[in-house]
Amino acid sequence: MKNKRGYSFKKLKGTIVTLSLVCVSVCCVLFYQISRQALLQRTCLLDVTNLRQVQIMAADMKHIVGNISYQVYNDPLVAYLLYGEEFEPTKITPAMAQLQNYRNANPYVDSIYIYNANWDSISVSSSQFGTFDAPLSGEDPFFDKAVMELLRNRTGFAGGDQPVPRIVEYKDKTFMYYTYLTSDSYPGSEIRSTVFVNFSGAWMDGVITSDGATDSNTLILDEKGRVISGNSPWPVFTDLSDTGFYQEVRERTEAEGYLLCDIDGEKKLVSFYKPSGESWQYIRLTPYERIIGEIDRSIRSLLIAAVVLILVGSLVAYLLSLRLSRPIRDMQQNVQVLEQEAREN
Secondary structure (H helix, E strand, O other): OOHHHHHHHHHHHHHHHHHHHEEEEEEEHHHHHHHHHHHHHHHHHHHHHHHHHHHHHHHHHHHHHHHHHHHHHHHOOOHHOOOOOOOOOHHHHHHHHHHHHHHHOOOOEEEEEEEEEEOOOOEEEEOOEEEEEOOOOOOOOOHHHHHHHHHHHHHOOOOOEEEEEEEEEEOOOEEEEEEEEEOOOOOOOOEEEEEEEEEEEHHHHHHHHHHOOOEEEEEEEOOEEEEEEHHHOOOOOOOOOOHHHHHHHHHHOOOOHHHHHEOEEEEEEEEEEEEOOOEEEEEEEEEEHHHHHHHHHHHHHHHHHHHHHHHHHHHHHHHHHHHHHHHHHHHHHHHHHHHHHHHOO
């Protein structure tokens, strides 16, 4: 009987410890799932807020640069660079000074080109390239091949209200530009005069970098899924249209949201913002481990603390039970002695 009671007592203690561990584990799992979902949603909200700010900055720059291009195109002083027939330095000097004023008034406008078909040359005012006039052909032609290609073959620029991202090479250096075009040409007609306003991609990358976590990457993609921002894991103009995360983002009908994807073997949170009426898309990639790492550390600490607490509590309870059960055992022994004596008598 005594052995049976001892076995029942041990079984009861084991059951209590097991149930305690199960309850703690279930609570930890629920806490992890709820916290994980809440943290992902909060991170997505912050990422989308930052993407909205980047989009607002980009839209403001596009609007300002578009206005500058329009103002330059309609400026009476600059008109000589657009329509002049005779190359007169006395008229060119004030026009170039006016271009300098437009450029200095806006820190992200890096250069302005003016094309005049009468001269078959381009006048340039730039912080990187200097101020000069260069022919499209012949000796020492204009260095910007994309602009030359447009003017010669009418290719490379769609025009309209959307600036064109492009790479410009100059004296072994590479520059990222978003070029806004204003021209008097019509489809099928010859280009006679054009204003090109280039705003700096480095300025845009600075806006993106200062507006997010250092271990996150913000992408700006065009309507074809090409990278058109410099602050990304991929080079500019990399085609991401076949990647899984871009295809999933493109299939989403909502304007903003998030998804989890494996990108180059690393799990990442992909937050996206697709503003209506704009062909550019804004995406931020955040390492999943950075988001969930804090929760994982908290869960591990909670589990360790719970296990230690259960073990210590079980040990204290066992010692207390031994001490409390000692008088009972003494009384039980006395009763057994009395029963034995009663049977013998």
